[in-house]
Amino acid sequence: MKLVFAARRAHILLAGLLGVSWAACADPAQTHAISQTERLSAWFERHPSLQRPGDTASWAWHAASERGGQAVLQRELAEALGASHSALAGFVRSLPVTGRVALPLVDGRWLQTNPAADPILREGDTLVRHARTGDVAVLLPTGHVCRVSHQPSATWLAYVRACDPSVAPSLSWLIQPDGQVVTADALDRHAAQPVLAPGGWLWAPPPDGAIPPAVSSRLAQFLATQGPADPAYPWTLRDRRIAAEPGLPDAPLPTSVNDWGTVGLLQTPTARMEPAGTAGLMFGRVLPYAHLKARLQPFDWLSVSFGYVSASDRLYGAEDLSGDRSYVDKSADVKLRLWREAAWRPQVAVGLRDLIGTGLFASEYVVANKAFGNLDLSLGMAWGYLGSRGQFRNPLGLVSSKFDERPAIRSESGGTLNSKSYFRGRTALFGGVQYQLPSHPSWLLKLEYDGNDYRSPTDRGNIQAASPWNVGVVYRARSWLDLTVGFERGNQIMFGFSLHERMNRLDMIKFLDPPRVPVRPVGVASGQAHSVSDTVAELERQAGAAVKRVHADDVRWTLVLDGADRGAQRPLVDKVVAVAHRDAPATVQTIGVALEERGVPVAEVAVDRAQWARERTEFLRPSERQTDRVTRPVAAGDAARQPGNLYDRDAAGLGQRGRAGLGLSYAQSLGGPDGLLFSLGAVAQGEYRLRDDLWATGVLQLRLLDNYDKFDYTAPSNLPRVRTFIREYQTDRRVTVPVAQVTHFGEAGQNHFYLAYGGLLESMYAGAGAEYLYRPLGSRWAVGVDVNRVQQREFSQGLGLRDYKVTTGHTTLYWDTGFEDVLLRLSAGRYLAGDVGMTVDASRVFANGVRFGAYATKTDVSAAQFGEGSFDKGIYVSIPFDVMLPRTGGGTATVTYAPLIRDGGARLNRRFTLYDLTRSRDVRAASTPDSTLP
Incomplete structure (x- = not known):
């Protein structure tokens, strides 16, 4: 027996070096040839003794048709x-070509209830x-196992x-026994790192x-x-045992925020980051x-x-301006990871605190982290406020003596980059x-250990x-809530x-969505006839939109939907195709879903x-x-727009012209001497279609609860007051009409669209305008x-108007960069x-439609003319209602x-x-099948 095994091993080693297949030497035991076409579930039903509970992972399907590929x-x-890598290449050549196809689960009864996972076996296939x-x-990279x-x-x-x-890999590929x-x-x-079966x-x-x-x-x-x-x-190491791991822990590494709202300890930051897509809000008091x-x-x-830092030891300004209100400083911080942690290498990040603002708390730092099991160590060097202990000379002083001194920041209005002070002055460890x-x-x-000695002018002695x-404890009360208590200074x-x-x-x-229509196999009759009215009714239930037309010929059905918001998170096409597949004659080979918006x-x-x-x-x-689909433009001469439709809503006079709804509105102002000001209101909004492509929109708003009566401070302005009359617009009337306009949407040729509108366009402006888009x-x-x-x-x-008039407009470039799902908008104009x-507006768009973005505007107005803030800027989060509601729908909430x-x-x-309005032309919506989207 030993002699046979030794001879076989020598043959395999030689085959690996020469690239010769050893498939003929592999044991074909437990192989069952397929002699007739049938479902895998049916085969198991005919061989009940071959499948035992818990034995699902040991079966493999070898399809003859896959061996060539x-x-x-x-x-x-x-x-x-x-x-x-000749040895590894030789090992690859020595492996048999099996034709194996990975299956989700090999269990006869489960496959019967999940036909989309139940393959059809054909003659020449085998089950192993x-x-x-x-x-x-x-x-191993050497070609050994x-x-x-x-x-x-x-x-x-x-x-x-x-x-x-000695190996410290980063990426790896785990191949489970079932082929996944x-x-x-x-x-x-x-x-957590995955495990192998x-x-x-x-x-x-x-x-x-x-x-x-x-x-x-x-x-x-x-x-x-x-x-x-x-x-x-060709085993090189046998019967190896797993030893204790000196490197990365098995469990996910927890992160929590510091007093300043960034991932860190208490006063100090760390190099750790939260997962992409995380949003948070914190409040801390010391x-x-x-x-x-x-x-x-x-x-x-x-x-x-x-956000904001409130200092209770000083007033916002002069007593006649701020009363007894504490000083509030607005700030923004950023942290950039330079490289990630590896088995023997720390994670390193660089950060800037209060990088745009008055600079009271401005600081820069470099920090490294290394984890050992449940212990996570951090060590960093800071400049500015966080490093005011000033224990060491600035190491950048070796590059230039300019880095030895940190100039005072003189930006009383804030909002400017304090670049002349970045990474300058003495440093401290933390x-x-x-x-x-x-x-x-x-x-x-x-x-x-805090690098701040609290003796800087910021802390006023x-x-x-x-x-x-500093010492503290964090309790994760919920997956979304952390509570922190500490003892500092x-x-x-x-x-x-x-x-x-x-x-x-x-x-x-x-x-709350209607149940999806079951999908029957090709050639299997539904067993029930459905009238055209039944088909249209079910299409509208599934799509949540109006069906304008259904055009039918011998080989194609085209469904024309109006107002179907095909965001990335909506499986719209699959829903309506299921209805058409159920009801269309067997001769129909193609089902088209034509998407219109406001009749265009x-x-x-x-x-x-x-x-x-x-x-x-x-x-x-x-x-x-x-691929089972292709997205294309809808040309003016398409069959769906010609006479002979199976169904035509307009011809039948069934179009719905009006709709209305109720909702809530919220507005706020934070950061001035008046503190937090807010307004909560009820909103009634309606729309009436004059034509498919021409509609009137109105919004009626009722202020329910607000504190704008405390709005005492009107900021000075060296420009026409186009936005700073906030108090007046919020407090003059309790019932207002923010919007009442008429809009027309049209197509000026393939890829060319236009929009014209007029009326009360928003709460502060009325007028008329037009937009053109090439997309x-x-x-x-x-x-x-x-x-x-x-x-x-x-x-x-x-309906009244003030004297101020202006012509305003912009040219905008929209660019979906393809880098980390970033959408860039560049607008220039008046x-x-x-x-x-x-x-400049840059945003990250996630697969579920959530968007994180930031914008900044710079005009020919100087920082002094602009006033506090120096230039316009902001950060926003946009969340589709669809990810928060139990029923599919459109709409977005933006904060x-x-x-x-x-x-x-x-x-x-x-x-x-x-x-x-043309979001269905988005590269994601146009190229990604609905069934693959979350």
Whole structure:
């Protein structure tokens, strides 16, 4: 027996070196040939004794039709590895081409209830039942395989280090025994590292990049066709055991915010980041300061926080201006991760505190973090306020003596970049430790050394620091709520709380939506005839929009929908195609969904009916998977717009002209000497269609609750008061008409759209305007122009007008960059105060439609003319209602933080824009099937 195994192993080693296949030597035990066409569930039903409970992972489907494609993959993969990785290439060539197709779950009864996961077996296919194994196979860059005894809950890092303790990989590919492939990233500290099942493969290439990730991904794809590792592979290490891991912990690393609203300890920041898509709000109090800060994490490597610092030891200004109100300083902080933590390398970040503002608390820092199990250590160097202890000379002074002195910041109005003081002056060290209690993971203990001695002019000599050491504890009461208590400066109690949520993961089960129409296989009759009226009624229920026409011929049905908001999160097309597939004759091969907005054709999605139905009623082989749809413009001569429609809403006189609704409104002003001012109101809004492309809109608002009667301070302005009459517009009348306008939307040719409007356009302005937009279907860019002639409205927001008139308008470039889902808008033109300049708006758009953005406007108005703030800027979060409600619908809620409302850089708030009306042309909506979207 030993002699046979030794001979077989020598043959495999030789085959690996020469690239010769050893498939003929593999044990074909437990192989069942398929002799007739049938579902996999039906095959198990005919062989009940072959499937036992808990045995689902041992079965594999080998499809004869897939062997050719896998042979090509094997050859291309070996060529890509090339001579520099000849041993690994030889190992790849030695593996058999199996034709295996990974399945979600191999369980006969489950497959019967999930036909989309139930493949159709054909003659020539085989079903293979693999023997159980208690090992994990780690493929090494040398082309050898290291077998490690499986341990429950062990991370992939443990298996790699069991084979080679010196390896510090980053990316890895885990191939489970059922053929599913998972990519793991050792540098991702926000999620637990995945685990492997017994019999799985693991490929962890060297982190030097010698083997590109694309090649590693294809290698994992080919390993997934193999099943559990064969004991006859050329093992170099046998019966390895997992040792204690010295590097990254298995569990996600917890993060919490400091007193300043950024991820850190107490007073000091750390290099840690929250996951991309996180938004938060915190309040912290340690005398004499109170912090109210919001934060956004648009990217894994960038964090932004903004808000207010209230100082109770000083007044906002002169007593006749502020009364007894405390001073409030507006600030924005940013932190940028330079590189991520690896097994033996710390994570490093650089940050700027109060980078745009008065500079009272301005500071810059570089900080590093390294975790050891539940212990997370940080060490950093700070300039400015955070480093006012000034223990060391500035190391940048070795580059230039200019860095040795930190100039005083003279920006009483704030809002300017304090770039001349960045990273200048003496420095101080700071750092600390965070410890997560193993037995109570909701508790975090913090200890830090503060680099601030509280003797700077900012603190006015009113703060006595008895100790540089701060200690605190954080309790995570909920996944979204942290409570913090600390003892700082050796003499002050600190308390605070933080709210946080992964906005990019917001979703809501649509349990109030009508049930989807079941999809039947191609060629299977529905068993029930449906009239045209039944079909149209069900289409409108599923789409939540009006069906204008249904055009039918022998081979194609086209459904024309008006007002169907096809945002990225809405599976609109799949819903309506299911209805058409149910009711259309068997001869119909294509189902088109033409999307109109306000009567104007925007785009059409053409769906291959047979392919679409197969994808939803059987598990397709990879060679049979292809796109089932194409998005294209709707041309004026399309059949859907010609006579002979199966259904025509306008001809039947069934069009709905009017609609109305109730809602709430909220406005606020924060940051002036009057403190927080807010207004909560009830809103009634209605719309009446004069024609499909011409409609009237009206909004009636009732102030319910507000404190604008405390608005005593009217900020000075050197410009026409186009926005600073806030108090007057908020308090003059309790019942107002913010909007009453007529709008026309039209198409000026393929890819060209226009909009014309007039009336009471917003709460402060009335007038007329027009917009033009060029937007190719599925393109990443568009360009538009708007021109408006407006006049300021009376404070009562009735029909009266004030004397001020202005012509305003902009040329705007929209660019979906393709980098981290960033949408960039560049606008140049004339603003409401007559100033001329440019606005830059950049936003991250997540898959569920949530958007994090920031904008800044600079015009020919100087900082002195503009006043406090120096230039217009703001940060906003936009959330689709669809992710928050149990019923599919359109609409978006936008929350904007603008430190101050000034007159410079002010734009007209238009209710309708062409970019929003043509959202179905977005590159995401045009290229991504609905079924793949969340």
